[in-house]
Amino acid sequence: MTDASALRARWQDALAGARGRTPGPDPLPYADNLLERWAEPQRRYHTTAHLAQVLDHVDSLAGHAADPDLVRLAAWFHDAVYRPDRSENEERSAALAERALTEAGVPDAATAEVARLVRLTAGHDPADGDTNGAVLCDADLAVLASAPKEYAAYAAQVREEYGFVPDDVFREGRADVLRQLLGLPRLFRTPHGAEVWEPRARQNLTTELGLLTR
Secondary structure (H helix, E strand, C coil), X not given: CCHHHHHHHHHHHHHXXXXXXXXXXXXXXXXXXXXXXXXXXXXCCCCHHHHHHXXXXXXXXXXXXXXXXXXXXXXXXXXXXXXXXXXXXXXXXXXXXXXXXXXXXXXXXXXXXXXXXXXXXXXXXXXXXXXXXXXXXHHHHHHHHCCHHHHHHHHHHHHHHCCCXXXXXXXXXHHHHHHHHHCCCCCCCCHHHHHHHHHXXXXXXXXXXXXXXX
8 A cells, every 4th residue: 555545544444443433424535634734835844754653653552542543533633734833733733623523423522532632732741641642742752762863854854844934043942942842851651652762862852952052
């Protein structure tokens, strides 16, 4: 299967799980709409490649989640609306999830949980015991624990998305983001994230901050 076909199949399976495997509207138009959004020209990092990576990480952490299929749907929607010059992307993405999933036959409680998870990615700060939130946030932040070459590519793609921002302004803003992340007591909330990803992520963030501020 092509990457798009594989992603459509993953969407179908997650949606079927969220609907309790009961019949409902054709899932493919919803998948195609989301894939079009993830392929918009202003994106350099927040692309279908990022979507696939987050879904892969959700799969690897699924044993920690209370409702893995709802976390997978939240991964699909978490950056479905993405404009780098706007601050309300997560809220608009959550509202999109509420409209689309209701129409697609997902029960109200499940739809509300997906929307809650999407909104949670604005701050990546799930409460203790929020296993669904921990899995989604860890999966979204897993890029921070990439190997150095992959992390450098991620950082470069983020810079491209903010190409309209002057260099000095970007460097200052990005440095503030990195300091905020490094100041958190913990970046990852799942056992795997805390044990495996946390040390590498902090090393990558420290390295990037040093490059920005030297």
